[in-house]
Structures are given as structure tokens and as C-alpha cells.
Amino acid sequence: MHTILERYQKTFAKDRELAHAANQLFPDGVTHDSRYMSPFPVYITRADGAKKWGLEDKTFIDYWAGHGALLLGHNPPEVVEAVTVQLHHGTHYGACHPLELEWGTLVTQLIPSAERVRFVSSGTEATLMAIRLARTYTGRNKVLKFAGHFHGWHDSLILGAYPPFEIAVPGIPQEVRDTTLICPPNDIDAVETLLKTDKDIACVILEPTGASFGVVPTDGTFLQQLRELTQKYGVLLIFDEVITGFRVAPGGAQAHYNVTPDMTTLAKILAGGLPGGALVGKKEILELISMQAEQRGLKMPHPGTFNANPLSASAGIAMLNIVKTGEPHKQAHRIAQQLRDELNSVIDAYRLDWAVYGEFSGIKLLIGHGEKEARAADFNPYAWDYRKLKGGNNAQLLTPLRCGLLLNGVDLASNGGMTTSAHTEADIAQTVQAFEQTIDWMKAEGLIAN
């Protein structure tokens, strides 16, 4: 009998060769932290719908959804058509162009808080811009964020994003660390205590459905309370909707929960699978990047070579025109619920201390939580401490689980993934089968108890 890792090494021998070469080029052999995997990653050469293909044409059902950028699956025809046409018309004019107006108009039609729009190139840029503008607008220095919430990798907001949440991130000066206040998630009393005592807080920023798209979920009541408190203390509220924008609902989490922040950051689906982001929000705040603000000494400088580039604009327009129907969300959410339910049935049948949870199109895995009697089907993440949810997986089980799923044609990251409107019942059936097969292998290897 071969172990899962032995099978993986053998089946993906060609990928191992590429990974070896990549290790001579890139730190860890990868180009994004979350693409790192042990013993080595698989290499993908093409994708379509809910699937992607690797070396020797190996097929995988894809739950990465382009790190969340692909609500419609890979290569939706409308987006392909729009980008193909645009490619022949030019990728960068170094000038204003009509498509940016069309794109921006769609954003303002869909996102309730969007009185004004500024396009950027990524989610990281959008959140960086949001807090700089919040500081400019309020004249205060500090940012309040929540442990586990991810807003990109720049100095102020990468702090507290990963477990253990208190440790310093190397390379970030103490002066910057002193301006980022990290609150436990969903703790409205802790927020009020900080807002009451510290008069240098410019803004509160959060992922509105919770850390990492709901690994530690947050509900509408908390959002409403935050809205009231920030208004009471004169502090700006920023929703980071880089993932949730256009995914949770056409108008993002703010439309779903009917809570309107002062500013919102967007990326991923916004640009239809191409690079792009935006900061949107109240006119009087966004106006601080205008030339008029210079007269008051308040202008925030904001260039950016690829802001609203025509290629991303064409993809974004095609995508948002489909998003606005609300149809893709229904399918992506329905299929995610079905997958969560069916995976939990497997977990309960095997009596494992694992759970699959999530909301909307999110699939979150908690592997080895230690509560042997808890039924996966009844798992309620709102009742759990955030440290157990984010970073609480049994690390020893994650690699064999991931490798076993890949061997069975499923690319679901160890901590979960997302569905798209391209996922079908057949994909779900195959994923559940892959999950069962992997658990059987793990049991046979003695990795989990019989």
C-alpha cells in the first residue's frame, strides 16, 4: 500500500520537476503565499467553467475561483468576447476613455455607498488608499481593525491578519504598529471602549462577512452596531468588500445587510478576472484626491499606471452586466450550500471532529477541532472562539487531505474555497466522492482513528 504522499509524488512527478526549477527562481517556488503547498504544488495550463487542467491534461474541479475573482467560473463567453475585442483596440491609452465611465457607472448603480469611484489596480491598493483618505479627512492617525481580518499586505493592515494575531510583522516600524489597533472580532464592547478612550482613531475597517470571507463569520447585527458607534464617535466606517463585493449580492454585503459604510474597497470580481480594484464612497471624502483639495492643503496624491486600464474595464463591464441580474449568485450560493451539507454528512458518517461551514458561496473547512461529540451538520461557528476557527486546523492532516483531493481531481485549499455559478451537481457529486476516498486513504494510513 502506498501513502497519499507517495501516490502524490508519483502521479505528479512532472509537476515536481517544475517545482524544482521554480525553487531556483522564486522564494518557496511560488508567486503568492497561499499557492505554497507541501510537498510541491500542481501546475495548471488551462481552465474553463468550473474546471482547470494541469500537466498531462489532469483535470481538477476548481474551488479557488481565481482567489475569488471568478463568480461565473473560468472564461465566461461575454467576458472573453469583450476582452478579445478590446485587445485589438489597445491595452493602455495613457488617457481618459469611455469604458471607464461605463465601468464606474455600473459600480455606482450596484454598490450603495458608491457616490464617487477611484479605480486602482488591486485590493491591497484600495485598502491602503482608504485608510490614507480616512486620515486625511479626519486629521487623525489610527486605524481600528479586527484580528484575523485580511485587507492586503501593506504595513498598517497586515498586522493582526494571521494567527497568532498579536505577533509583530518584521519590517513594520513600531511607529506604524502603534497606529493600528487590533480588536477581537465581533466584540462590540471592545470597539466602544477603544472609540471612547482613543480620540486619534480615523476609521474602523472590516471584512463585512467576517475574517477571510467568513472563516470567523460576522453578522448584520454587528455591522449595524458598528455603523451606529462609528457615527456616534465621528469615526469613518470602511467595508473591505474586495471578496464580498458583487459575490454576496450584486450590491455586496452592504446591500445584503442594508448597512452603508462611508467608504468601500473593491477588487476581484470588479475587474471580471483581470487585475483591478476601486475605492468608492462618500463624495466629500473621495473629493480629497481632487485638485480642488490642493487649495486647502488636503490633496491626497493618487496616480497609478494601470488605474482603470481599458482591458480590465472591458472585462469588468461584461462581468458587472451579468452580476447585476443577481442570477449567478443564486446558483453559486445554492451549490455551495449543497456542497457544505453533503461534506458534513460524510464527516458525520465517519464520526470525525471536522466541520464544513460558510455562508453565501464560501466553503470553510475546520479539520480536527477536538470536539469529538459535535455533529458537523450542527456546527455553529458563531459559538466558537475566533482562534479555533482561523488557525485552528490540525496542521498534520492538511497536507494529506489536500494531496488526496488533488489526486482525486479536486482543488480545494486546505482551509476551503468558493463556488461559482459554473459549478454543477455533477461537480459536487465528484467532490464528495473525492472527499470520501481521501478520508478512506487517511484512515488506512492511520492518520485519523478508525
Ligand SMILES: Cc1ncc(COP(=O)(O)O)c(C=O)c1O
Ligand atoms: C478582503 C480582502 N481585502 C484585500 C485583499 C487584497 O487584494 P489583492 O490581492 O488584490 O491585493 C484581499 C485578497 O485576497 C481580500 O480578500
